């Protein structure tokens with residue numbers, strides 16, 4: 001375990017204009033993956049003793065990694081889940097089955113190693129980096145709050161979640177966390193989060209960015225039922241109506257109806273893509289962040305690897321809109337990055353196939369029309 005307070009890139013002291021410029025540098029630094037390396041990887045895989053494309057998604061992942069790392073011989077050197085935490089003013093409206101104080105309590109549990117995400121990152125041999133972007137109450141020691149932008153978002157049913165400047169600061173803080181992880185040797189990242197209420201802004205973002213209905217994007221989160229779920233729909237509709245975000249300006253949408261931890265995950269995805277590092281997505285909140293990243297630069301999509309299909313149905317709509325499919329069907333809806341962590345071994349397996357499986361040429365197995 002690790003925590004996300006890290007090398008200060010002076011994000012705190014930057015003006016809105018400087019933040020916007022810095023974000024634009026990241027966005028414009030994202031290049032398309034290398035087609036030739038991807039093609040060469042597919043040729044390597046086609047030489048293995050198997051019917052063509054019979055390893056399905058494993059082949060897709062190996063090919064994707066080759067394009068991203070710009071070599072037909074990609075390697076995984078270090079893995080980390082970047083867990084971003086933030087609270088949500090909209091919980092006042094009764095949109096979550098859980099009370100707000102749980103966010104801080106869960107964050108402490110991850111720091112002491114007891115969360116589901118601790119178990120699954122340990123299982124995968126990955127690091128966990130926890131960053132407080134906006135928990136609503138103090139956490140200890142105080143250094144852990146060094147990256148906090150504010151004590152939770154404002155209530156989106158009454159006005160914007162945050163200012164544009166706060167959204168930019170959150171995005172760049174996420175980018176900084178990703179950059180530090182990469183500098184410390186990680187070359188595959190995953191997004192994770194905690195934040196009571198965060199399925200509400202996620203559903204709002206998915207509604208606005210994809211054009212689906214609020215009902216389609218919204219699920220029961222931590223466990224809302226019947227009338228409470230209908231009330232959540234009404235709150236999200238109200239939030240979209242009163243904030244009237246401009247879908248052509250992703251930062252406007254993010255700042256008005258998003259979340260601090262959602263912004264940080266989007267920033268991490270973009271920075272990783274700029275540095276030619278893939279990011280594994282988790283559930284609905286990660287997918288909402290991925291939509292923000294995709295709207296800011298569609299090339300970033302090629303650096304995203306999906307993991308599980310969350311029980312929170314808006315995730316599928318977000319992923320479909322981006323053009324990627326979930327790979328694991330486990331009926332999960334915990335968040336934290338737990339589904340993403342389970343994808344690390346799959347990615348490693350894909351590269352092992354490329355490196356260790358015998359070829360028709362060397363094994364004595366005859367080739368044929370298969």
Ligand SMILES: O=C(O)c1ccc[n+]([C@@H]2O[C@H](COP(=O)([O-])O)[C@@H](O)[C@H]2O)c1
Nearest residue numbers: 096195197198199221222283284310335
């Ligand atoms: O990842 C998911 O798809 C997911 C689905 C439902 C709930 N969650 C987690 O539950 C919290 C949000 O649920 P809620 O009902 O408070 O909006 C937050 O801490 C998420 O990590 C996560």
Ligand SMILES: Cc1cc2nc[nH]c2cc1C
Nearest residue numbers: 098102194222334335336
């Ligand atoms: C309520 C609750 C919400 C969560 N979100 C992520 N992990 C969680 C664990 C609990 C217990």
